[in-house]
Amino acid sequence: MKEVLFMTVAVVGVGYTDFRSTTPDVSFKEQMFEAAAKAYQDAGVHPRKDIGSFITGAEDYWEGYSIFDEFVPDQLGATLRPVCTISGDGLQALLTGAMQVKTGLMDVVAVESHSAASDLLSFHGIVSHGLDPVYNRNMNVNPFFVAGLEMRKYLSETKASREQCARVVTKNKLNAMDNPLAAYPAVMSIEEVMKSEMVSNPLTRRDISPLADGAIVMVLASEKKAKELSENPIWLKGMSWISETPWLESRDWSDATYARLSSEKAFKMADITNPQKQLDLVEVDDWFSYKELQHLEAIGVCEKGQAGKLLEQGQFDRDGDTPVNVSGGRLGAGNLLEASSLQSVLECVIQLRGHAGKRQIKGAHTAAAQSWRGVPTATGSMLVLSNEK
């Protein structure tokens, strides 16, 4: 039994569309088909005979369908096969796929997540419906007030500055300039971020990642299959996911405890004792600017209250000690809703394969992808990947 539990899992194929602000020319199914076809080609597998199980990470409300899992099999090549949808982010779906392989139930699993955000006519209304109806929906304000509250507390507790949060935005948009998939690359000034209109003070428009459309598919395989299929499998070394209390009234409002606990567990599995030294790059959730700083501290890349200063010193730049969100993150590549966490994994895989072109981190062999499910959740995951088994 123990042997089975420790079975190794690798990413052997990735496929993706460009990330774009709108995609009026294609349906979400056509986007999924494009990403899936590319991923299967990359892995050298055919979905109708080689893939044992198909998993998507999606939420009915983002999609505009009830029972959304009924709408995924055909465009993935998954009809008449084991299919399920994880009502969570793409990384939670990927971890579910990894477990199916780890248990020995499946040899090859396809994992998908996408965003059709530009089809949403009532984005804020849907986010508002994530708030507790009895205790938290009574105020007629933008549901991102939850991020405004958290940002204020974070700035107050850590003494991080407003400018440092703005620098996260400028860094990630600049990183996106060298990511051909990114929807929102820009050379933006800190002043532009700080002077953009207030949404929920201290949170401004530019502190919020802009929505984008896109689809990502990954093919996972057991060690035996991975060695057959791939010359450069990327191994999953550690993984965990945590949900804190859903009650806003029971949170401490300053720490990303979900990120701390999930990274502690994942790092233990991966033998990461010093994340700052051992991780060659890190992709963390940056739905809002301050979340990148908060997440870096929570996962132990630096001490609490240090992330802003280290950012200013260039430590998290592409050529810094710990490059953070080289892909551009949600702020630069675009907020792909549930698929952004797979975008983080995708960047890690491309970097660890050495295929990142201009933005390649030289000699990268261990990377981490951290996710957060957005307002008002306190749910997140962590995945450590390596190109060495």
Next chain:
Amino acid sequence: MSFDKNTNPLKLHHLVGDMEADYIYTPGVAGDKFFKALRDDEKFLATHCESCNHTYMPPRMYCERCFSKLDKWVEAESTGVVDTYSLAHEDRDGEKLAEPVIVAFIRIDKTDGGIIHQLGGVDHESVKIGMKVKAVLKDKSKRTGGLNDIDHFAPA
């Protein structure tokens, strides 16, 4: 990737749909008792877990820490401390509000929880984390048995 993508934007088609989703939401046994005491007696009731020494505001019938059922009710204060706050400029649909609203998380005295509500009677610039505030209830005739029976929290 697709073989014949539409290249003429004038020929793009879409349908507009509406996902109807109307519900009733039940506050439950704990919420019912909380809102009735607030409406009728102007009292803030909380539940207490003795093994965790933890007081829940809003009250719950179970402890999320030790997973025990809670039946010990305690009276909390109508006062508290601003734990964090934000000035919201947009309404729930993302449209600009005529007047921005100060939203705060208030840690309620004698509990380990709190209430998220609006602050009134104070400028945004004067609000501070740690500031003492008290609940201002609506006139008794206007109360409906929900969180809006509290009109706002004001400096104490």
